[in-house]
Amino acid sequence: AAGVIQSPRHLIKEKRETATLKCYPIPRHDTVYWYQQGPGQDPQFLISFYEKMQSDKGSIPDRFSAQQFSDYHSELNMSSLELGDSALYFCASSFYTYNEQFFGPGTRLTVL
């Protein structure tokens, strides 16, 4: 079965640089979620989109922005990167009438 695709899988950036993370949901899924998991931490919700509209917003820094496109893929844009942004970034998708969120493999971002 098709799964959530995230790219890139690994990303290394310098402080103050920008990064773009991409997420391709499972086919027919209309909802995308972004989570950030720091080292030794539980995943923290950042933002979600339903039918290309922002649905919910969590503890997402103002330096970050995201959107969902017409083909339902989503991109998380991160600017002025800080050392503390180093984390595993998960994208998850769901079909809104169902409960489960299916997670992608994550993008490991390292900020040097």
Place this chain on the structure above:
Amino acid sequence: AQTVTQSQPEMSVQEAETVTLSCTYDTSESDYYLFWYKQPPSRQMILVIRQEAYKQQNATENRFSVNFQKAAKSFSLKISDSQLGDAAMYFCAYRSAAGTASKLTFGTGTRLQVTL
């Protein structure tokens, strides 16, 4: 705001034995969903089991079952016949049934070791 608490940072179980992971949560909502996710060393988040709050019957998926006590706001995971592949971090998660695209709120996780 909802909170999820996992009071056991680490647990250990012998292969073929049974282990129970604890989870409590706090919410003022009456309708919600609860999940257990497994995160092995690969860091992939894998859904283990789900429970709808309106269902009194405890969910079961093969060797995994839950004990859902709504009044006590408790949601424990029982793993029977433990296998080496069960070794992972386990996260309990809460999701509101209100609105669309409701986020998951996770507990801090329990690291499960499986020994021979």
